[in-house]
Amino acid sequence: MELFFYAVPALMIAVAVGALITVLRRARHVSGAWNSGLTAEARCLNTYTTTSGGAGDTSVSTTLHHVYEFTTREGRAVRFEERNGPGTILTGDVVTVRYTAEHPERATAKPPRPGRLLAEQGCLLAFFGVFIAFCLFFMLAVHVGFSAAHEVMP
Numbered sequence: 001m002e003l004f005f006y007a008v009p010a011l012m013i014a015v016a017v018g019a020l021i022t023v024l025r026r027a028r029h030v031s032g033a034w035n036s037g038l039t040a041e042a043r044c045l046n047t048y049t050t051t052s053g054g055a056g057d058t059s060v061s062t063t064l065h066h067v068y069e070f071t072t073r074e075g076r077a078v079r080f081e082e083r084n085g086p087g088t089i090l091t092g093d094v095v096t097v098r099y100t101a102e103h104p105e106r107a108t109a110k111p112p113r114p115g116r117l118l119a120e121q122g123c124l125l126a127f128f129g130v131f132i133a134f135c136l137f138f139m140l141a142v143h144v145g146f147s148a149a150h151e152v153m154p
Contacts, residue, residue: 005142009135016135020128027121033098034112042070042097042109044089045079068109070097078104085109 046067054060066089069079078099089095089109099107 002142006139009139013132013135016128016131020124023124024121027117029103029106030108030110031114031117032100033106033108034114036098036100038073038099038101038104039096040070040072040099040107041094042068042107044091044093044095045069047089047091066109068095068097068107070099070104070107072099072101072104076104078107080105080107082109 044066048065050063050065052061052063063083064085064087065081065083066085067079067081069077071077095109097107097109098112
């Protein structure tokens with residue numbers, strides 16, 4: 001029974017760390033594309049939405065996706081998909097994308113907003129930090145509670 005009170009928070013911590021790594025990696029890719037200085041004109045090939053949630057009392061979340069294609073300076077055709085782009089970009093529109101020479105498939109059509117990116121990452125770091133600290137505190141409290149219960153029992 002004690003294992004349950006350690007395993008569940010440990011699993012929650014692992015999921016939170018994985019999500020944190022994913023979010024920080026994407027922010028690093030976007031920032032690198034903005035700072036590389038490489039731009040190209042890309043055509044929006046497709047737009048579509050995906051939904052999640054809606055089971056029972058949960059709210060429905062809709063995500064807008066764009067599929068872009070551009071040609072690098074070296075002549076390589078690159079196609080990539082980006083989530084949560086502006087709703088004003090429609091299929092057939094031409095937009096400026098920013099990319100790195102090493103990984104053009106990690107391009108972004110989002111305009112540079114380093115302050116906003118930093119603020120978003122700071123808020124996510126704070127959220128995940130508090131979440132992980134709560135899980136660790138819970139595990140410690142359970143450990144102390146079980147230790148005290150074992151001392152009282154003859």
